[in-house]
Amino acid sequence: MSATPLLQIARLTKSFGSNQVLKSVDLDVTAGEVVTVIGPSGGGKTTLLRCVNFLEAYDGGSIKIDGREVGYVDNAGGRKRGEVDLAAMRAETGMVFQSFNLFPHLTAEQNVMLGLQRVRKKPLKEAQEIARHWLDRVGLAHKTKSLPYELSGGQQQRVGIARAVAMDPKILLLDEITSALDPELVNEVLDVVRKLATDGMTMLIVTHEIAFARDASHRIIFMTDGSVSAHGKPDELMAQVASNERLRNFLSRFSAATH
Amino acid sequence: MAQLIDAIVYAIPYLMSGLGMTLLVSLIVVVLSLVAGVVLGVGLIYGPLSLRWLIRLLTDSIRGIPILVLIFAVYYGLPPLGLNLSSFWAAVLALTLFKTAQVIEYTRGAVSSIPRGQMEAAKSIGLIFGQRLRYVIFPQATRRFLPPWVNGVTDAVKGSALVSLLGVVDLMQAINQVIGRTYEPMPLYLLGAVMYFAINYSLSSLSRVLERRYAYIKE
Ligand SMILES: Nc1ncnc2c1ncn2[C@@H]1O[C@H](COP(=O)(O)OP(=O)(O)O)[C@@H](O)[C@H]1O
Numbered sequence: 001m002s003a004t005p006l007l008q009i010a011r012l013t014k015s016f017g018s019n020q021v022l023k024s025v026d027l028d029v030t031a032g033e034v035v036t037v038i039g040p041s042g043g044g045k046t047t048l049l050r051c052v053n054f055l056e057a058y059d060g061g062s063i064k065i066d067g068r069e070v071g072y073v074d075n076a077g078g079r080k081r082g083e084v085d086l087a088a089m090r091a092e093t094g095m096v097f098q099s100f101n102l103f104p105h106l107t108a109e110q111n112v113m114l115g116l117q118r119v120r121k122k123p124l125k126e127a128q129e130i131a132r133h134w135l136d137r138v139g140l141a142h143k144t145k146s147l148p149y150e151l152s153g154g155q156q157q158r159v160g161i162a163r164a165v166a167m168d169p170k171i172l173l174l175d176e177i178t179s180a181l182d183p184e185l186v187n188e189v190l191d192v193v194r195k196l197a198t199d200g201m202t203m204l205i206v207t208h209e210i211a212f213a214r215d216a217s218h219r220i221i222f223m224t225d226g227s228v229s230a231h232g233k234p235d236e237l238m239a240q241v242a243s244n245e246r247l248r249n250f251l252s253r254f255s256a257a258t259h
Numbered sequence: 260m261a262q263l264i265d266a267i268v269y270a271i272p273y274l275m276s277g278l279g280m281t282l283l284v285s286l287i288v289v290v291l292s293l294v295a296g297v298v299l300g301v302g303l304i305y306g307p308l309s310l311r312w313l314i315r316l317l318t319d320s321i322r323g324i325p326i327l328v329l330i331f332a333v334y335y336g337l338p339p340l341g342l343n344l345s346s347f348w349a350a351v352l353a354l355t356l357f358k359t360a361q362v363i364e365y366t367r368g369a370v371s372s373i374p375r376g377q378m379e380a381a382k383s384i385g386l387i388f389g390q391r392l393r394y395v396i397f398p399q400a401t402r403r404f405l406p407p408w409v410n411g412v413t414d415a416v417k418g419s420a421l422v423s424l425l426g427v428v429d430l431m432q433a434i435n436q437v438i439g440r441t442y443e444p445m446p447l448y449l450l451g452a453v454m455y456f457a458i459n460y461s462l463s464s465l466s467r468v469l470e471r472r473y474a475y476i477k478e
């Protein structure tokens with residue numbers, strides 16, 4: 001029995017001016033699946049995630065979440081959804097940013113509570129309970145009242161994750177969430193993501209942490225120059241190294257840089 | 260000396276009512292320009308291209324005209340267009356236009372200093388536009404908006420003296436009228452200066468308190 005994928009991306013295209021950044025990308029993510037996107041920088045990975053959250057309007061093809069077209073009423077390039085509808089769809093997709101983007105004027109707890117109160121319309125008490133629950137889950141029960149500048153990068157990113165998952169999204173999008181961190185802080189953040197994966201959170205992850213991608217994801221997508229160049233289960237993908245030169249180059253350059 | 264005190268005692272009631280007018284004009288100008296300036300400033304950043312051009316045109320024109328000319332342009336220019344304003348409202352309108360152009364700039368400066376990622380994070384948790392401004396952008400922008408704006412308020416109080424040119428009896432005009440009757444210019448101008456200073460000193464003290472209150476965001 002094959003369930004309809006939660007996220008269906010088909011023939012997705014996106015250009016910035018004359019620069020076509022996404023060239024017909026196809027990608028499905030089923031509920032409970034963890035899919036990782038790897039590839040050289042400039043390949044369109046960030047743009048892909050941003051399109052799924054409609055932070056970027058795409059030009060052609062389709063992105064569907066639970067069968068509903070993201071951002072557009074009918075199809076790409078057509079009429080855009082209204083502000084309220086768009087916001088409601090975005091609330092279904094959590095996003096964690098490379099640069100954290102915490103709200104600097106709000107405490108850790110308030111960062112998590114904002115969407116719960118204003119979007120999910122939870123009363124203060126309940127919003128606070130949910131926020132504390134998630135901050136506890138990411139190991140920050142003792143930092144609920146801290147402002148972002150009082151936290152380390154790793155702690156800030158864990159608040160960023162708590163803020164996204166507390167909204168109970170259908171899918172979580174993570175864009176190189178450890179790239180801005182000092183090396184010794186990377187693992188505390190990846191551990192949180194591993195835990196979410198174990199709990200069955202559906203995730204689409206862009207990362208340069210190849211080891212993490214191999215052991216934490218169900219499938220890996222290798223993206224170059226705006227299209228999917230290889231994909232499969234981690235071991236299937238690794239088996240393509242011999243036949244796919246770009247993948248081989250990417251992985252070898254990668255291991256040369258990290259070892 | 261006694262003569263001087265007599266002159267001041269005689270003048271006080273007139274100056275007080277003039278002061279009342281100065282405060283009233285300043286208050287109306289400050290409130291209207293704050294509302295209009297913030298709305299148009301937000302339009303200048305987030306509005307569609309045509310709206311942005313329109314607002315740019317408005318602010319550039321207003322800023323290119325000396326305020327004196329603006330006041331007379333509104334006073335003498337609107338009646339032929341079929342809009343008859345009293346000298347009070349003509350003066351208030353001209354000062355408000357002038358101030359609004361400034362508030363638009365302060366708003367643009369303050370809001371565009373907030374990193375893009377803030378708006379994106381706010382979008383990604385599902386806040387709608389008004390909520391993103393209210394809960395995410397404005398609280399952060401306020402800190403940058405306040406210092407120039409409060410300075411601008413003291414400018415508005417000082418600038419309101421220009422309404423006397425249209426015969427509105429504000430503090431400045433009251434001083435001139437009393438001098439016309441008593442022929443004691445120096446003590447009266449001094450007294451007037453003290454009154455303007457008292458208002459503006461309180462305002463700038465208030466601004467320092469506000470700045471400290473909003474200094475909680477560390478970069
Ligand atoms: N807002 C933008 N405006 C113009 N070009 C952009 C914008 N965002 C990304 N690009 C371009 O799109 C290409 C893909 O970028 P990106 O999606 O960030 O790739 P990746 O995340 O794989 O490094 C790059 O050439 C980049 O310069």
Ligand SMILES: [Mg+2]
Pocket residue numbers: 045046047176
């Ligand atoms: Mg990227």
